[in-house]
Amino acid sequence: MFRSKQKQQLQAALENLEAAENRVSELEADFQAIERSVAVAVMSRDGIFESASDVLLEMLAYQRQELIGQHHRAICESEYAGGEHYIAFWRELVTGHVREGRFLNLDGNGRRIWLESRYLPVMSGKGIVKRIILLVSHAAETKSD
Secondary structure (H helix, E strand, C coil), X not given: CHHHHHHHHHHHHHHHHHHHHHHHHHHHHHHHXXXXXXXXXXXECCCEEEEECHHHHHHHCCCHHHHCCCEHHHHCCHHHHCCXXXXXXXXXXXXXXCEEXXXXXXXXXXXXEEEEEEEEEEECCXXXXXXXXXXXXXXXXCCCC
């Protein structure tokens, strides 16, 4: 009887593991579909680009190897990236606040570009921000001075 109960518990655990693995595979496929059609990037909570969709890379005129591993400030004007507003921006993100709006950035050629963006903190089950997802819905170059 004891072995039978252990066997049932083991079988239930294996079924739960298989269901979890299937769910992870589904979520990965969902995110890959999003990456193929949307300008999206994933950053660490410290602002380091971990991944970027081809759509975003094309929009920003960056090659993947130029952006991945770089801090978000790489796409910002240095004066802004070194200022209090930028520090406050990241402080809000890492405390779980969504930021959205029109942000001035720099593309891979150093041109100023306005991005209509949403910065989405991804929270752990314990309420700690694990990473930031950047979604860009629109980009427009600024007019020359």
